[in-house]
Amino acid sequence: MLLPNLIKTPSVLQKLQWVIDPIGYMKKAAQQYPDIFTGRIVGFGDTVVFVNHPQAIQEILTNDKTKFLAVGKMNKIGEPLVGEYSVTSLEGTYHKRQRQLVMPAFHGERMRAYGQLICSLCTKVFNQLPLNQHFLARNLTQEITLQVILQVVFGLNEGEKLEKLKYLLPQMLDIFRSPLSSSLLFFSFLQKDLGAWSPWGKFLRDRQQIDELIYAEIAEHRQQLNPERTDILSMLVLAQDDTGQFMTDRELRDQLMTLMVAGYETTVTAIAWGLYWIHQKPLVREKLLEELDTLGDSPDPMSIYRLPYLTAVCNETLRIHPPFISSFPRVVQEPIELLGHCLEPGTVTLASIYLIHQREDLYPQPQEFQPQRFLERQFSPYEFLPFGGGVRRCIGEALAMFQMKLVLATVLSHYQLALVDCQRERPQRRGFTVAPSRGVKMVMTGHRVPQESLAKMAGISVS
Template structure:
């Protein structure tokens, strides 16, 4: 089978480069073959065709089930973490049905109810940091993101339960915080249980402890149903499929873990990148503060969410440092031509989010942080796609953006922060995502001039 622009590097070396430094791997390949190139043996099958031309991506994402099929099989690498029934691994009607069950939790009145909780959790996490002592912004955003997940998705509020979940989830998820430890997912020979001292053995035991807590919580909810609960776990437990059947315990577990993985790592990294760039660019920070001041005291969270310059800053953050490197792979269904290259059925295509966001013809000086891009221009869903696209677009996009905007706004309105290290941060693999390599080291230098919290923390929320 003839493939477009096949990289000449030996396949094993390609895989090592992809695991250790995916950004450099993609950029080097793109320099050789702009728009489209074929990598070999990097973990999705024998060969995978990277595509980063907007028109080609549009054709791929708008022809699902016809010329191109969104293949969840390519996500099998994540199965040990998310489980068999994760929406990452479901296809066809079952995938569509499960998405429809979850979608209401991320829209409308539910989202508005999350706003107060997000702001109050952010304020609480910040208040526990000492002044003038360095901290890693990504650790802070991890803490905030995980607490939002535990309270919004799980609906946990009892201190003891929160502490147990928090400890065990962090213990499991932080195992794969570097390219080296992440490699166990890409090289099957490393997936050996050699006891608690081995990375895979420790992962299996940590996963078991997390599962015990999740199944215990599900069982408790089944024994003591409460129709007034509005957290996402309760909504999933009350949902019924077309045959009137509820989800099994394992299905619930897999959906919850998927939401945790998708929401925790990605959102924490995106907010940390936002804090980095806002404090790298004093004029950006000043414009944001001026915009926030126009809202007065105790603005509605949705008013914060709609702020145009804050939206532009978040979009530019997600453009220059997308947490997700690519959209879900698609498989060619029938002979087709893409960018002048003939493709045969079975060819695996990978729409590259990172490379699209770095295109000079779309974003002049792409390495520069310029929120004004998103004020002066509008970009299509095939030019700016931080959450993927098509039928497999990230289901938690709305909540992620809502959380990102509210956390950044709360931090800026309440505290004065500064970067400790002026050296540029760089993206590094963290599991299946990209995160700031050094964690964004910062320090709180004082409180802001604003005397009151951004939103009324005493307002009764839906929780």
């Protein structure tokens, strides 16, 4: 089978480059073949056709169930983290069923209920920071996001279970914090349990402890059914499909792990990148503060969420540094022509989110942080897709954007921060995501006055 623009680098080197430096790998290939190329990588099958042209991505996503199919088995690489019943691993009618059961948890009314919680937790965490001492922004966004997720997903706001999960989840995911340790996820021959001292052995033991806590929460929620509770687990326990069937404990566990792992890592990284760019660009920060100040006293979370420049800043952050650099793979179902190339059934295609966001014809000076571009034009779902697209679009998109906007708004309104140095942060693989390599080192120089509006909303004094 003749594949389009096959990269000539030896297969083993391509696989290593994909794991160690995925952005460098894609940028180098795109310099030679700007719209479509074929690589030999690990994770989605041996040979993958990378697509980064909006017309081709539209063709793939609008024919998601016919000419191209999102095959769950192509995502098996994530099963050690999220399980075989995760929406990322399923396909066909079973995938549709699980999405339909989970989606109501992210409807607008539920988002409103989470708004004050997000602002309050953010203020609480930042209030504990000492002045003029260096900190890593990603560590703080990690703490905020973790507390939000545990309360939103499980309804946990205090107690032993909360503290255990707050400790165990970051510990488990930190095993994959570097490109080298991330290779454990991509090369199955490295997944050997050699005892608690070995990386994979430690991961399995951490996961087992998390599973025990999750199953205990599921049992408790089943025994104390309460339709008035707003946490996601309470809703999922009561959710029924078209035949009246409830989710099994295993299905619940896998969906909860998916929400925690995917929602946690991506949101932590996105907010950290946002803080980095806002403080890297003083004019962006000033314009953002001007917009926030127009809300007056006690702005409600939905008013913050609708701010146009804040939205543009978040979109530009996700454009230049999408946490997930590619969409879920699609498998060609029938012979098709894509950008003048014939693809045969069985060909695996991958829409490169990172490369489409870096196209000069769509985003002039793509390496420059320019939120204004999102105010000057509207990009199609095939030109801007930080949360993927089609039937595999991220379920938690609404909560992620809501949290990103509220945390950035709360931090900017309350505190005066600065980057410790001007050295540019570089993206680095962290498990399945790409995060700031140095964690965004910052310092709090003071409190911002006046701060009455968001402080009242959070219900916490910042004096």
